Amino acid sequence: MARPRPEPMQVVKQRRDAALGALVGGVPYIRFLGIQFDRRGDELTGVLNFDEKLIGNPFLPAIHGGVTAAFLEVTSIITLSWTFLFPDIESGAIDPERMAAGDLPRPPKTIDFTVDYLRSGLPRDAYARATVSRSGRRYASVHVAAWQDHHDKLFAQATGHFLMPPPLDADARG
Numbered sequence: 001m002a003r004p005r006p007e008p009m010q011v012v013k014q015r016r017d018a019a020l021g022a023l024v025g026g027v028p029y030i031r032f033l034g035i036q037f038d039r040r041g042d043e044l045t046g047v048l049n050f051d052e053k054l055i056g057n058p059f060l061p062a063i064h065g066g067v068t069a070a071f072l073e074v075t076s077i078i079t080l081s082w083t084f085l086f087p088d089i090e091s092g093a094i095d096p097e098r099m100a101a102g103d104l105p106r107p108p109k110t111i112d113f114t115v116d117y118l119r120s121g122l123p124r125d126a127y128a129r130a131t132v133s134r135s136g137r138r139y140a141s142v143h144v145a146a147w148q149d150h151h152d153k154l155f156a157q158a159t160g161h162f163l164m165p166p167p168l169d170a171d172a173r174g
Contacts, residue, residue, distance in 0.1 A: 012090070015089060015092070015096055016039060016089060016090075017039070018096030018097070018099070018100060019085065019089045019094065019096040019099055020037060020039055020044075020082065021096075021100065022096055022099035022100040022104060023078055023081055023082065023085075023099070023104065024036070024037055024078060025100070026099075026102070026104045027074070027107075029070070029074070030074055030078075033048065033054070033067065033070060033071065033074070034048065034049040034051055034054075035047065035048050035049075035071060035074055035075075036049065037078060042082070042083070042086050043129075044075075044078065044079050044082055044129070044130070045127055045128070045129050046071065046074065046075035046078070046079075046127065046128040046129070046130075047125060047126075047127055048063075048067075048071045048125065048126040048127075048128070048146075049125055050123055050124050050125050050126075052123075054067045055123060057120075060120055061122075061123045062120035062121055062122070062123075063120075063121030063122070063123070063126065065115075065117060067121075068115070068117065068121050068126075068146065068155075068156050069113070069115045069156075069158070071126065071128060071146065072113075072115060072128055072144045072146055072156060072157075072158040073110065073113050073158070073160065075128040075129070075130050075144050075146075076113075076130045076142040076144045076158070076160050076162070077107055077108055077110070077162070079129075079130035079132065079142065079144075080108050080130070080132060080135070080140055080142055080162055080164075081105070081107050081108065083132050083135065084105075084108075084135070084164065084165075085105060105165060106165035106166075107165070108140060108162035108163060108164050108165060109162060109163040109165075110160060110161075110162055110163075111139075111160075111161040111162060111163055112160065112161050113158060113159075113160040113161075114158060114159050114160070115156060115157075115158040116156065116157050116158065117155075117156050118154050118155055118156055118157065119153075119155045120155065121146075121148065121155050121156065122148055122149075122155075124148055124149070125148065126146055126147070126148050126155070127146065127147055127148070127151075128144055128145065128146040128147075129144065129145060130142050130143065130144040131143050131144070135164070136164070137164065137167070138163065138164055139161065139162070139163065139164060140161070140162045140164055141159070141160070141161050141162075142159070142160045142161075142162065143157070143158070143159050144157065144158050144159075144160070145157045
């Protein structure tokens with residue numbers, strides 16, 4: 001019995017990139033802040049590109065605490081959504097073209113989100129990576145850490161709990 005030939009990697013990468021682009025592009029606030037995501041397989045790293053509008057205290061200068069919290073929460077939600085949708089994206093059950101056209105799955109809803117500000121965010125690019133600690137049918141717990149120059153020197157971290165959307169139905173799968 002012959003195994004079916006796997007899809008070319010180029011096709012898989014395009015589908016992954018299109019799905020991630022649709023998830024991120026569907027939230028105007030993400031574009032306003034200039035947050036992008038670097039994808040390596042199923043791992044995402046949020047990138048907050050520096051802009052003068054992100055400065056909260058011009059005397060230090062330091063990134064505004066609200067921007068830092070938003071960056072951490074956005075990274076958590078996009079990572080959680082990506083983790084939730086990844087099996088369907090891989091199998092082709094979700095059509096990235098429909099997602100790009102605005103047919104997006106509902107994102108997780110924040111129950112609570114606690115931020116630890118460890119040091120001032122300097123006026124430069126920042127990076128964040130979220131780890132899903134627990135993910136069930138209705139509830140998920142996420143830890144996210146942000147750094148700038150050195151991954152070992154965090155400037156903020158957070159823990160959040162999220163209400164998961166209902167499972168995708170056949171209509172949402174394309």
